[in-house]
Amino acid sequence: MSTRTINHIQDFSWKRFFLQWEWMLILLIIAIFTMNSSLSPYFLNYISITDATMTFLDKAFIVFPMVMIMIMREIDISVGSTVALSSVVMAVAYNAGVPMVLAIMICLLVGALCGLFNGFLLVKYKELSAVIVTLSTMILYRGIAYMILENQSSGGFPMWFSFFGWGYVGTIPFILILFLLLAVIFVLVLQKTIFGRHIYAIGSNPIASRFSGVKVDRVKLIVFTLAGLMAAITAVFLTSRMGSTRPNVANMYELDVIAMVALGGISTAGGKGKMLGAILAVFVIGYLQYGLGLINVPAQSLLVIIGLLLIISVTVTNLRMKGKLKKKTSN
Numbered sequence: 464m465s466t467r468t469i470n471h472i473q474d475f476s477w478k479r480f481f482l483q484w485e486w487m488l489i490l491l492i493i494a495i496f497t498m499n500s501s502l503s504p505y506f507l508n509y510i511s512i513t514d515a516t517m518t519f520l521d522k523a524f525i526v527f528p529m530v531m532i533m534i535m536r537e538i539d540i541s542v543g544s545t546v547a548l549s550s551v552v553m554a555v556a557y558n559a560g561v562p563m564v565l566a567i568m569i570c571l572l573v574g575a576l577c578g579l580f581n582g583f584l585l586v587k588y589k590e591l592s593a594v595i596v597t598l599s600t601m602i603l604y605r606g607i608a609y610m611i612l613e614n615q616s617s618g619g620f621p622m623w624f625s626f627f628g629w630g631y632v633g634t635i636p637f638i639l640i641l642f643l644l645l646a647v648i649f650v651l652v653l654q655k656t657i658f659g660r661h662i663y664a665i666g667s668n669p670i671a672s673r674f675s676g677v678k679v680d681r682v683k684l685i686v687f688t689l690a691g692l693m694a695a696i697t698a699v700f701l702t703s704r705m706g707s708t709r710p711n712v713a714n715m716y717e718l719d720v721i722a723m724v725a726l727g728g729i730s731t732a733g734g735k736g737k738m739l740g741a742i743l744a745v746f747v748i749g750y751l752q753y754g755l756g757l758i759n760v761p762a763q764s765l766l767v768i769i770g771l772l773l774i775i776s777v778t779v780t781n782l783r784m785k786g787k788l789k790k791k792t793s794n
Contacts, residue, residue, distance in 0.1 A: 484728035484776075488743040495747065499754035506757070509634070516639045517629065519749035521700040522713070523642060525720045526727075527649040528578075528690035530741045533724055534653075534666045536733025537593040539687065541581060543716035544604035545694035549574040550701065550708040551608040554617035563621050571695045577604055578691020582684040601717070608710035618707030628704030638700055650738045662686065666733030722769055723748055726776045747772075 500507035525542050532539050553570035557563055577600070584596045630637040653659040661682050664672040673679045697716070702708045725731065726748065727741030748769060755765055 485737065485740050485743055488727070488740060488747055491747045492743065492750065495750045495754060499750065499757065502754055503757045506754070513634070513636055513639060515750060515753045516642075517636050517704065518753060520636075520638045520642050520745070521628075521697050521704065522716050522719055523723070523745040523749070524645065524693045524696045524700075525690065525716070526723050526741050526745055527645060527738070528686055528693050529720050529724045530649075530727070530729055530736065530738050531653065531662050531686045532593075532690060533721075533729045533731065534662050534733060534736055535683065535686065536666045536669070537585070537683070538721070539578075539581060539593065539597045539690050540717045540721075541577070541597040541601035541604060542690060542694045542697075542720060543713040544601045544608070545574050545577040545691050546698045546701065546713035546716055547708075547710055548577065548604040548608045549695040549698035550712055551612050551617070551710055553698065553702065554620075554708045555611055558617055558619060563624055567699055570698055571692060574691040574693075574695020574698065575688050576691065578688040578694070579684065581691070582687030585687070586680040586683055605710065612708075612710050614710070616707045616709045620703075620706065624703050625706065626703070627700050628702075646738070646742050650742075653738045658682070658685075663734055666735070668734075719748070722773055725773055728776065731777070 496507070503511075505511055525546075529539065529542070549570045552573045553566045556569050557566040561569070581597055581600055584600075585591065585593055588596075626637065628638070632640055653662065661672070661677045664675070664677055665679055665682060669679055697713070698708075701712060705712070723744045724741050727736065727739075727744035729736030729741060751768070752765060755768070
């Protein structure tokens, strides 16, 4: 009797390797660097390139958990409001006499609790969509921030606190070091752990995952709590960079973050995408904004350009998925 073996490991293909979306993002980064260097002769040097990261990496911390959320076929549009509420609570706590280190810890706790509350609502009321839940909490968290601080600003932080937003370790911005460190951790968690495989499984088929023994509710709670925690880290860096805070800070941050994730090739249908693509997209959009800012391009025009990039990326991603499906059905 003949035996049949099934090879689950796909043979390596150079063509498939270089047709990955991440290579397109690398080409975009090269094109943006070329454009920026032509706009300003001072851009293409180490100091300018590293200093520019301090203007856009604060919101990029939220990209890590947002990738996981979108792979699970969910969304979180409350992250900007979570940043605002965490920042406001931290500032008010410090000005009420709480030591700055403890105020930062309170900020992180508030962010994590906001994310946990989002996850709890989604797990408790499964009939509700993530859009509705996080839209509601987006309004709620921003409203609480306004109730606490009204339309006032709060600052007066100690001098050392500015290190988070403007500090260097040697010649490298501290925010860049932390971002790259967390990037490595999140890539490994998503691509190399059972937890990461569960995230992909939930995004592909949440019902089948539940019957397969995946603790879907627990995974969602952890991921949404991580989103809140990363939003709080963003609040620390943003507040440090500005030197003060108001209830309207981080306005539209959720759209910027979702744009970075979508441009990174994360499928809106769930179950597909890589963390590396979203990380590269952070630098694509960040350096694009920085370069256009060098020539004083209006913010409205910048939104149009980013919108076009998103439409192209989503279209290309969907066409690639349809092409793969046709190949599978034809075989």
